[in-house]
Amino acid sequence: MAGLTVGVVALPLALAFGITTGLGAAAGLTTAIVAGLVAAVFGGSHVQVSGPTGAMTVVLVPLVARHGADAVVVVGVIAGLFVVVASALRLGRLLAYIPWPVIEGFTLGIAVIIFLQQVPAALGVATPEGENTAIVAVRAALDALDHGSFAALLLVGLVVAVMVLAPRLHRSLPASLLAVVAATSAVKVVGLDVATIGALPSTLPAPSLPAVDLGVLGGFIGPAFAVALLAAIESLLSAKVADGMVDGPRHDPDRELFGQGLANVVSPLFGGMPATGAIARTAVNVRAGARTRLASVVHSLALVAVVLAGSDLVAEIPLAALAGVLVVTAMRMVEVHNIRSILRSTRSDAAVLGITAAATIVFDLVVAVEVGVAVAAVLALRQVARTTALAETPVPAEVDPEDEESLLHEHIVAYRIDGALFFGASQRFLASLSQVADVRVVILRLPDLQVLDATGAHALGEIVADLERRHITVLLKGPRPEHERLLRNVGALDHLASEHHLFTDLDAAVAHARLHASGAGHDPTCRPPSPRAA
Incomplete structure (x- = not known):
């Protein structure tokens, strides 16, 4: 029926x-x-x-x-x-x-x-x-x-x-x-x-094939693709609608x-x-x-x-x-x-x-x-790029946390990068970090970075190089393993002053930052990073 x-x-x-x-x-x-x-x-x-x-x-x-x-x-x-x-x-x-x-x-x-x-x-x-x-x-x-x-x-x-x-x-x-x-x-x-x-x-009617000049077949590929695309989309949409109508x-x-x-x-x-x-x-x-x-x-x-x-x-x-x-x-x-x-x-x-x-x-x-x-x-992508956030985070203090003057004179700043750092957001990220001034050490915290592509990794390398040229030491804390591989592959980590400027623990990064900020600085472990460093 x-x-x-x-x-x-x-x-x-x-x-x-x-x-x-x-x-x-x-x-x-x-x-x-x-x-x-x-x-x-x-x-x-x-x-x-x-x-x-x-x-x-x-x-x-x-x-x-x-x-x-x-x-x-x-x-x-x-x-x-x-x-x-x-x-x-x-x-x-x-x-x-x-x-x-x-x-x-x-x-x-x-x-x-x-x-x-x-x-x-x-x-x-x-x-x-x-x-x-x-x-x-x-x-x-x-x-x-x-x-x-x-x-x-x-x-x-x-x-x-x-x-x-x-x-x-x-x-x-x-x-x-x-x-x-x-x-x-x-x-x-x-x-x-x-x-x-x-x-x-x-x-x-009985099945039959028309007489077609093989030389013009190429001109039918475009319309055939349109027909195929439409047949696939409309059929799958219809089948999906039917799924919701029947148990x-x-x-x-x-x-x-x-x-x-x-x-x-x-x-x-x-x-x-x-x-x-x-x-x-x-x-x-x-x-x-x-x-x-x-x-x-x-x-x-x-x-x-x-x-x-x-x-x-x-x-x-x-x-x-x-x-x-x-x-x-x-x-x-x-x-x-x-x-x-x-x-x-x-x-x-x-x-x-x-x-x-x-x-x-x-x-x-x-x-x-x-x-x-x-x-x-x-x-x-534009919307995802807008989710990329560069947030300044407090640095754990060894001194009295009520003594703001002592914190101010440490000249250490930490930033947390959230969201996605890819080609759609890299320029905004570069512009934000390039404004850093009056500091001796910048700690970039990366554990919350969800998406990183080659453009974003290259932008990160550029900002590290720029800060190092301005005699500002850059420390990286906690990139994910897949992100660290990408950063190494594009050469972004080569711009760090030392291969030891890559940390998995924030307290260790802060302690190393204070070593530089205090003027005791040139810690004996600081040497140019090796491309082969693990």
Whole structure:
């Protein structure tokens, strides 16, 4: 029953996504059948439902416009192989490294693009030429002023109304199918003159490979990578959402990548297009009671029955009705509470969200993810760099602690370095320590230093060298073993006046500091450090 339910929900979406890409309704239906079946059997989730999605159309529309339908087959197969290789390399868990604002940002951008893609069909005009979705939508709106169809706009309104109201009457109602049936019936009863899907094949096509010039294959690597990235991200996100909805075994991310990769290799060969795990259909599947792969398999078989027995009925569906379905789908993709939460969190996260969404709309998904992750990484490093603290700490006194005058004349100062000392914080650290004056000995306490990289170690070496040139003795207390190795490897410890100026005990460091500060100084143990010193 769950499989039949999700099959009913998937039918109008599969038709709509196929038409939107420019490949036709049959391609969308074939994708839902073939990719849905292959991913259900070989994927890593027990309840995932795969097929054509709006996010994938965002990548495929410009590809079809530029290279034609045959390019989708080549790109799909290459992308599928990329995902299978990612599975073999066990990259499925890398999704955790994509920040939440980046995911929400490109989801928002995808939703905007899907909405704009429906403008020509919703206004009843032919899709103008062009690759930028926003420009095409504007051109379609201008064309509609003279050649638009008010009937198409009314049908979109009817579909939107039914899809919004039906779930309020009963949650389990297949709102998208009811909306399409209502719109198709209205066209027949009133006799509206609107474009329809048209004839569909009554059988599944046989697998075939297009004739492709091997010399142009290199030009398809970029789009194939975009398709592979999207297939992996959206499928793993959907599977992760499904894990939270059902009490059962969690998905295997690497097996899920294998199943999705195989589905993307097979689907284009049958005349379909690249597919991903579909969050909306997976959620319907779970809510309808699915607990095993059988439900996803039945979903594909139900769509096979539509091809074999219902192709004549499907041919009468108006294109404007499918546009209305995708308009609502785009609106439901945007999780308003998530967007609001990110905007209220920090300015950095809000900036990542906005930049990623804008890059998705203006450029493409791969650029959006790259830019979003890069911006998030830079802002995160900036935040980590701010956690680096240089705090002056009291020096244990041998004299009466109430006698501040005697402490002042010791000319010894100790600093504790906390947090992370890496390339993002090294310059601020250098500027802070360079202000040290009127002292004879500086003790740098390093046990609380959490992160140290080569740049930070080099900066530490520079400040030691600078202080030693100013006849200020530098003592280091307690770097971690891994940090000490790094300091030695970059030569930072070579700037110490003696290899004995490295301590594990603060009291010993203070005693040695007093030896220098008292003028008794040049302790016999002081000799230039050996690079081989342990």
